[in-house]
Amino acid sequence: MHMKYSALSSYVLLVFLAFLLTEATAQKPLSRMRVVATPTPTVAPTPTITPTALPATTLKPEIKPSPTQYHQPQIQTLDELQTKIRQILQRESLKRSRIGIKILSLDTGKTLFEEDAEKFFMPASNMKNFTVAAALEKLTPNFTFITSVYATEKPDSQGILKGDLIIYGRGDPTIAYGIDDKDEIKGLEKLVERIIATGIKKIEGNIIGDESFFTGTAVPYTWEWEDLQWYYGAPISALTINDNAAKILITPASKVGAPATIQLLPPESGLVIINNTETSEENLPRKIVINRKLGTNILIISGSIAKNAKPFESFVSIPNPAMTFVSILRSLLEKHGVVITGKTEVLDSEARKSNPLPKNLLEVARLESPPLSLIAQKTMKPSQNLYTELILRAMGENILLEDYKPEWNSADKGIAIVDKFLNEIGVSPGSVLMYDGSGLSRHNLVTPNAIATLYAFMANKSKSSKQWLESLTVAGVDGTLSSRFKGTIAERNVRGKTGTINQVSSLSGYVNSMSGEKFAFSIIINNAPDQAIRVSTIDEIVLLLANFAGKTN
Template identity: 30%
Template sequence: MGSASSTTWRSPPSAPRSHRRISTSSSLSCQQPVAMARTVYNVTELNCKRRPGPQARVGCSRVLGTALCLWGVAAVCYGAPGQSALPQLTAWLRPLLVTAQTGAAVVEVATGRTLFSRNADTALAPASTAKLYVAAAALALLGGDFRYETPVVTDDAYLGDGVLNGDLCVSGRGDPSWTEATLGQVVQRLAQLGVKRLTGSVVCDDSLFGPARTGADWGPANLRWHYAMEASAVCLNGNAVEVTVAPGSSLGSPPRVTVAPASGVLAISNTAKTVSPAERSTLSLDRQQGSRTLLVSGSLPRNASPVVQGMSVPQPALQAAYCLTHQLRKAGIAVAGEPHLGHTPSQTTLVLLVRSAPLRELVTSMAKHSDNHLAEQLLRTLGYRCQTEGTAAAGIRAIERFLSDHGIDFAACRLVDGCGLSRRDQVTARALTALLAGVWKLPCGRAFWEALPVAGTDGTLRGRMKDSPAAGAIHAKTGTLRGVCGLAGYAFPNGDNPLAFAFLANGYPGGAGRIRALQDGFCASLVADSTDLSPPSP
């Protein structure tokens, strides 16, 4: 999000820290019974560097004493604890968390032994650590090699002479990775096939997913923003647009508003004014729940830099239909009708089959960058692939069945969405460590832990623990909402015996910075016997 030197821009409330997605790879294959060749095309490519197994470090029996000192309470400990190195952090913890709810647990993965626990059975809001459940179930039930396959069809045979008769229909299968580049490759392939005219319209069929496309309690304060987008069987650019507001050409004139990609779904109501550089910005962007009108109001100083904000799109499948129609016409392919939503005809001719990147790459993108869009799409995919119903509720049933089948504890826990934005999500630290320890032993275990952010290296942990013994030795999922801060994953004190840990905090006073510093110290204590792990000044 951009900011101006003289512009005060208010961040969206409760926004998770990061939802940037790395590019994903996809391919197009053409299957056409009338002189259309069967071909596969690479669209984009994701470079996910696979980290080799963790290097040997000090054993867990040496470091648990430091972890205990973090909390200043009794815990179960096996082996001889190391010398405490965190007296300042221990003293800081007690007054900081006196009004907060906390839960933590550390489990030895190989044996399942609980090495440390505090309030481990207290159900707390997990924020984005809830994505661990989606990642684990998707990899285990669908497989890392699973790819979305989206048919692009026509309702009549190819007529020749460059004409496709009837509509061109995108039959949505929930692929979350479609972008403008994907649409461009579809257009390019149609042009290669000699298509010059479409006698009907571009139609997107998003009926595979149920009518509830957002979390029931996400609320209007979140739903306008990019991280609280609608789920859809046909997606485009994470089902969000980038809105840029720049000062007008003169005082009193409206600021310039641009939307990328250009939207045929969103209307713009711009009542904002360009004001003197001496005045403060009062710029506001809004979209009421259920509305297709973007409201731009307030004022923007004449010398302000452009303000850039990601916003969710209503009816994202219709947005995709508009953008595909625009690209076809821009490429010189005439489209007679206007884009709309509809159902895939019963009798069709396959023009293209668009394949996504392998699921392991999509899960990696979701986990490392805490992508809410990918999480919600994968949840509904689990629903229709495993429960024959493309809804969040069905996806949660699939997750619960997966946990039950593998004996992974989920007692006293509840999920109502896939991304963790709902405050009705409730998990315990013990349940998170049970998930981590259980998935480690499954065939998908390596793909699961490799998908997680690595401390000091990438994803939402890129800027954390860089100068700590934990750098490179912690693979963990972050989770942040207002008043909620979580971290759960794996610590590697040695190469053969990883630890599963979870640290949740709810309702703490002030910002999350202090909690993150405490979590970082906790992680460092799990992998090294440091003598200099003092906390930042309160």
């Protein structure tokens, strides 16, 4: 690289150190993790995101960049911009990698640069772009998820309900850490309040968690088994609780050699823990390994934690979210004095084939989620896999398809709706191969052209452009870009969606140039084992766009 570019390169290398922490915490849902050990950071399932104060309908930076930001090289012509991008792509460190790029002007429609823009790439979490955009357009930003409480009759004058109480879920992701306070049962307390308000004091029947609204498997077939024990690979259910994850809290004992104390929160998570840990000498590094064998509910936790170490926490998926949901609900009802004589059970779509819902059901209570516009933010900014899968299935069950095939499950129908939407907005047919909604599947394939076309439509033509823009992570401010681009002209300027799995990084979004021109871009890197190189390459290209002082017309 020429010396005049050294300032930009130095910035990218320095900012990547800060990025590593954010990527480990916010983007971790798409990393592949075998053990939990030092120096792996503590991760919460879905960080609570404070909405940004940036104007929702503009792509211009909210604040004027400081003079120091202009010490980075300004680019005066389109030829110069294209040359600098090509120089980056020709580096020795990228010779075995595949890079797809599409950059276009939202003002003129002109393509600034493209590299293999019609070739297929694994998108990682950039797949979420298609799912959430389609949902905002087809379900509308005001769509809400409804959880219904059904009974065959109202309680009598003494508060006795004769028969089963059925909790019928429709995929509400917000009974969870990410929307409400970080309390393992907080999300359900609102539903309990509504049930108590009906006057029910005794249930002479079972309490049933009905997750039959969604059909298909709880885990997509193309997810890798080693992802499934972690919160980012949690099973999908129409009755979802706390991101379908449980917190493991490991506290050292007061005596060296003694087992550490392990707490499972909430206790109703359906997991059994085998504690093979021990407390080590003070100041020794933590070496904790968590392993759950495929198809079991047994967590084997081994390794050591120093006597003077702070408690360590990690989040794992729970095996049966619907059962956890109704088990916690039953416990809360009983704490409020409600007597339940029957058992707790769960029925899915397969079980309902032989045991259909009664026809004379009454909705005695309901819980309504916040609007999809807010859920989209809680999905996109922290890159939440489960929420995206729930949104995909909600589309499949709430939008009528003319060419519906009887063998399709909820996810199949959702994917068909996304595909139809992409055709409507001009994405090339066949340029998005969708195996899940979130991007955790390594079978997904997309083209940079498809993503850039989507971003152009959502910015210029979508009736939900405001809500779409608000859902994207803001550089240097929030979500998975919170520690990237700080101190540069791209800070608070870039909005977009990141993606990360092994050997894959992606970033698609919007950026304003120094001359005020608005660009949409998609950059995807595959087959690059070094994450530092992937991220620094992407960021360097985006910074070139932000520092472009010319015009494309």
